[in-house]
Amino acid sequence: MRNLVILGAGTGGTVMANHLRRRLPKQEWAITIVDRNDEHYYQPGFLFIPFGFLRRKNIVKPKSKFIPKGVDFLVAEADRIVPGENRVFLKDGRILPYDILIVATGAEIVPAETPGMLDGWRDTIFDFYTPDGAEALGAKLKTFPGGTLVVHVNETPIKCPVAPLEFAFFCDDCLRRHGKRDKVEIVFVTPLSAAFTKPVASKVLGNLLEKKNIRMVTDFNAERIDAAGRKIVCYDGREVPYDLLVTIPTNMGSELIERSGMGDEFRFLPTDPKTLRSKKYANVFALGDATDVPASKAGSVVHFQSEILTENILRAIDGRELEPAFDGHANCFVEMGKGKAVLIDFNYETEPLPGRFPFPFIGPMPLLKPSRLNHWGKLAFRWMYWHLLLRGRKIPFVPARMKMTGKKRPDAASGGSK
Amino acid sequence: MAKKVLGNATVDVDAEGFLTDFSQWTRAVAAAIAAEEGIAELGPVHWKVIEFMQKEFKENGQVPSVRRLNKSGVVTTKELYEMFPGGPAKKAAKIAGLKKPEGCV
Numbered sequence: 070m071r072n073l074v075i076l077g078a079g080t081g082g083t084v085m086a087n088h089l090r091r092r093l094p095k096q097e098w099a100i101t102i103v104d105r106n107d108e109h110y111y112q113p114g115f116l117f118i119p120f121g122f123l124r125r126k127n128i129v130k131p132k133s134k135f136i137p138k139g140v141d142f143l144v145a146e147a148d149r150i151v152p153g154e155n156r157v158f159l160k161d162g163r164i165l166p167y168d169i170l171i172v173a174t175g176a177e178i179v180p181a182e183t184p185g186m187l188d189g190w191r192d193t194i195f196d197f198y199t200p201d202g203a204e205a206l207g208a209k210l211k212t213f214p215g216g217t218l219v220v221h222v223n224e225t226p227i228k229c230p231v232a233p234l235e236f237a238f239f240c241d242d243c244l245r246r247h248g249k250r251d252k253v254e255i256v257f258v259t260p261l262s263a264a265f266t267k268p269v270a271s272k273v274l275g276n277l278l279e280k281k282n283i284r285m286v287t288d289f290n291a292e293r294i295d296a297a298g299r300k301i302v303c304y305d306g307r308e309v310p311y312d313l314l315v316t317i318p319t320n321m322g323s324e325l326i327e328r329s330g331m332g333d334e335f336r337f338l339p340t341d342p343k344t345l346r347s348k349k350y351a352n353v354f355a356l357g358d359a360t361d362v363p364a365s366k367a368g369s370v371v372h373f374q375s376e377i378l379t380e381n382i383l384r385a386i387d388g389r390e391l392e393p394a395f396d397g398h399a400n401c402f403v404e405m406g407k408g409k410a411v412l413i414d415f416n417y418e419t420e421p422l423p424g425r426f427p428f429p430f431i432g433p434m435p436l437l438k439p440s441r442l443n444h445w446g447k448l449a450f451r452w453m454y455w456h457l458l459l460r461g462r463k464i465p466f467v468p469a470r471m472k473m474t475g476k477k478r479p480d481a482a483s484g485g486s487k
Numbered sequence: 488m489a490k491k492v493l494g495n496a497t498v499d500v501d502a503e504g505f506l507t508d509f510s511q512w513t514r515a516v517a518a519a520i521a522a523e524e525g526i527a528e529l530g531p532v533h534w535k536v537i538e539f540m541q542k543e544f545k546e547n548g549q550v551p552s553v554r555r556l557n558k559s560g561v562v563t564t565k566e567l568y569e570m571f572p573g574g575p576a577k578k579a580a581k582i583a584g585l586k587k588p589e590g591c592v
Contacts, residue, residue, distance in 0.1 A: 224554070226589075262574060266589075268502065288574045290553065292565070304568035334555045339547070363549065363589035 216312030242406025
């Protein structure tokens with residue numbers, strides 16, 4: 070009997086357990102999945118909580134519900150991986166030997182990385198990347214009398230790189246609906262040079278910020294936060310004052326990866342961007358937010374990776390060469406407020422472009438353009454997440470590898486790498 | 488893709504001015520890019536950063552982050568901002584002839 074161990078029962082770990090239990094014979098392979106707790110949050114839902122569009126109970130289900138029969142689910146904390154011995158040591162003393170290990174331990178916010186951030190934590194400084202944070206922020210927004218609201222990205226990469234923009238758009242929309250927009254100045258502070266990393270989408274999203282009267286401060290890397298003086302201080306000396314700071318703190322991988330001596334400077338696991346195998350250990354694989362691959366840290370990416378990783382693990386078991394098939398495909402709905410959303414579809418090589426999705430000309434969804442249909446698409450996605458994605462089923466018409474059909478490259482942006 | 492004259496060399500650059508062919512990189516090209524970015528002279532610590540970034544890129548295929556540079560002991564983040572005012576990772580990568588750092592993608 071051989072052992073396949075999955076660390077983390079979030080999106081990536083759960084999907085892999087579902088894929089692999091169907092593909093690996095039960096009499097030959099035992100599959101064990103380990104997680105610290107049994108609560109699975111639909112993370113795209115965090116964004117909606119501060120505005121009262123969703124509540125915590127609407128976005129959480131037991132992890133165990135999505136683990137297939139024939140897979141052992143252990144609620145336990147892993148202390149360390151010892152890759153030289155092919156063993157995982159749990160904090161409760163149990164030891165899990167493995168033939169193949171899948172690292173799906175995700176990423177988390179680490180506010181302690183920025184001096185001063187914790188001084189004002191959940192007083193004037195809030196996050197919405199955790200359920201507790203999103204709820205606390207919701208309570209704060211209800212009583213916020215007005216002033217300067219700063220939406221701040223501390224350092225890249227972050228999970229769901231568009232979420233901070235969506236948050237700013239929702240703030241604008243909510244304040245307008247309540248007739249209080251003139252009482253609040255919204256400022257968007259980013260370490261990037263624009264609203265997004267890629268030129269065409271940056272232009273579209275940057276124009277939207279301007280249209281909504283949201284001031285953007287770019288190339289801003291916070292050296293520290295002066296919580297008493299209520300300002301963020303940049304390494305170059307610039308300061309941005311705030312009355313309410315909604316920050317996306319530095320995102321890092323699990324401490325487990327650091328304890329195991331396997332991580333980079335962000336505790337992410339160095340991973341081959343195309344095969345999804347560890348760069349160092351032939352029987353260790355990784356997907357999702359836990360890796361250092363230069364793709365978005367987003368659920369759609371994990372979904373696409375899972376199909377490719379499943380094939381590559383089967384190849385590794387058979388002693389065949391891995392297929393370098395992962396292209397960095399991501400597909401994200403960006404909420405804009407007023408019941409509209411923008412859809413972006415991109416990969417390592419091709420930036421988000423305008424066009425139609427999933428079919429050329431007929432769509433029905435427009436790319437990189439606000440539409441009501443995209444907003445409904447985002448809402449429908451929650452159902453697909455629980456019923457299709459986590460169970461390792463295909464999302465209709467959306468293949469793992471990105472397609473160019475239906476996309477149009479504007480002339481002004483054709484100087485890119487392709 | 489566009490051609491660009493830097494000093495007495497002609498190089499291929501992308502829309503944002505990053506070299507697309509590292510074999511065209513020379514120290515003179517680096518100095519010319521630096522001048523365009525408002526850095527009048529590349530000192531010994533600049534070169535240490537540039538060489539470290541090139542070595543990392545060769546080994547890992549990725550442009551190192553500011554955090555990586557800070558952790559490596561080559562230079563502190565504060566110094567990096569003083570030496571490459573504005574966006575240090577981006578500017579240093581450009582001068583080193585590497586691609587734009589991937590950041591959050």
